[in-house]
Amino acid sequence: MKKNSLLILVMTALLVSCSQGPKWQELFNGKDLQGWEKLNGTAEYKVEDNAIIGISQMNTPNTFLATTEKYDDFILEFEFKVDDGLNSGVQFRSNSLPDYRDGRVHGYQFEIDPSDRAWTGGIYDEARRGWLYPMNYNPEGMKAFKHSEWNSARIEAIGNSIRTWVNGVPCANILDDTTPSGFIALQVHSIGKAELEGKTVAWRNIRILTDELDKYKTADDENVMQINQVANTISDREAADGWKLLWDGKTTEGWRGAKRDDFPDLGWSIDNGMLKVHKSDGGESTNGGDIVTTRPYKNFMLKVDFKITEGANSGIKYFVDTNLNKGEGSAIGCEFQILDDQNHPDAKMGTNGNRTLGSLYDLIPAPQDKPFRKGFFNTAMVVVEGNHVEHWLNGVKIVEYDRNSDAWNKLVQTSKYKDWPNFGNAEEGLILLQDHGDEVWFQNVKIKELD
Structure with missing residues (x-):
């Protein structure tokens, strides 16, 4: 009887373990900016209605709200909403180093672009190489963004493979080995027009997965063009x-x-x-x-x-x-x-x-x-x-x-x-x-x- 009870307990524990699913880590607690720090600019970030609100400001360079932790391989999910007229993004595998342009934030960026260009979900290399995956590579992905609404985003950065989604639609797909690790950061872009001051970009439900990534990564979509940035290789x-x-x-x-x-x-x-x-x-x-x-x-x-x-x-x-x-x-x-x-x-x-x-x-x-x-x-x-x-x-x-x-x-x-x-x-x-x-x-x- 005791052996049977022990067996039942072990099987129950295994079933519970298997049913837990991915072990997401919340990067934002919905209440304050604990675990985040502001870099480079002076634009304001505040917490309102369980979301981080970034507010555009004149006479400041790009401003970043960065995690105090760094991440290498991960799956990142978040929701975002942006006022028309602004440009924004989410940095990942990014860094701020004293010996690189006096601490200028640089690295990969998930683009947020409500303009007619419609490059939301593209991959930009902030303060370095510029566009790695402009969305003209993927016309179908250009249609995924919704104006004046909350949008869902997903970034899978596993080894040299970096892929993005907007509202479940695959957007960018690159192979790149320039930076293997760095922080996550929310960007309030600099503005040059006074009428854009006070406009906002918001993020919520920001979570990251760092374990069992091969188990939870998305199957490759061969209809989405892949750009290989790893020198002298054929994928x-x-x-x-x-x-x-x-x-x-x-x-x-x-x-x-x-x-x-x-x-x-x-x-x-x-x-x-x-x-x-x-x-x-x-x-x-x-x-x-x-x-x-x-x-x-x-x-x-x-x-x-x-x-x-x-x-x-x-x-x-x-x-x-x-x-x-x-x-x-x-x-x-x-x-x-x-x-x-x-x-x-x-x-x-x-x-x-x-x-x-x-x-x-x-x-x-x-x-x-x-x-x-x-x-x-x-x-x-x-x-x-x-x-x-x-x-x-x-x-x-x-x-x-x-x-x-x-x-x-x-x-x-x-x-x-x-x-x-x-x-x-x-x-x-x-x-x-x-x-x-x-x-x-x-x-x-x-x-x-x-x-």
Whole structure:
């Protein structure tokens, strides 16, 4: 009888344990701001009706209410409501360090955006790289936010995987290894218009789960685009979608000098997963020279992460034919311009800004308000489908055009390429990274060939 009673007690305990579900931790007690601290700005936070209210204020930088605890892997849920006209967000895996911009809060941010842009649920890298996942990557997710209502949010940050939801709708999906741990923080964004002062953003029911995350994480939705920010890697999703590394991050395999059969023995180096062009005299292909792929490409999506030093000039070329120019200067091809627009004189040359960053060099200008991350790696993407070509920068399309047309040929005749026969109309060509005598870094070079 005693054994049976003991067995029943053990089974009951197991059943109770199994029925408890996820062990959520409340980050906000609904009464006061215990466990939170204000950072950077002077905007007001108060507790009202079981919610934290942030109140916009003039003449203050972004203000953050941060947890005193730090978290690495977690599932975070909360509800939020925001007045139209404000921009806000929730920081996670974020930090405030004395040696980084005098304690400036920096790190991942779940975007709260009631504007017509509708990027709520996107992922922004506050005070560092800028947009990691703008919501134009996921048009369906842009519809999830509800104006003037309480919205539910979920963030799953597990290892390098970071995903977000708004009102149960999947929004952002990135892989990134920049910051593995940090605090959670609620943002009241700075404002520049007096009419926005006093507007509010509110949060409630803030809770976090740090145990048994694999058990409670959400199944992956393959309909939501995944952006892989981990350098020189191909994720399972990317591999299944046909992406391949064009540079392996370690060797020179698959590349050669544009005017030689092997890789240059000077002017380029591989350092900690980065392919570097060395600083020389600022001349075009006068040091190590350009490098090109060892095989041509026809229809493709090409991604290249690049980082420029002050005043630098370089480029990514495609449809390159190394037989066209055997003399001085760079090999000939269509060019995604890489340039420090603020400090290099080439930005003011050409026509209507068609030599600025992201432009189709000397042919079609990129917009001035393009999303450039100064001091950090930026992602250039070139998409070629037949005669249609697009330039993208950090997830935003900035240039598009069609080749092999009367309009295209007329445009070429007004450019520096007018003397090169059939410029830009080749069915296929090599891909090139340019040596223009300035220090520029490349990584995460990958390609997906299209049918």
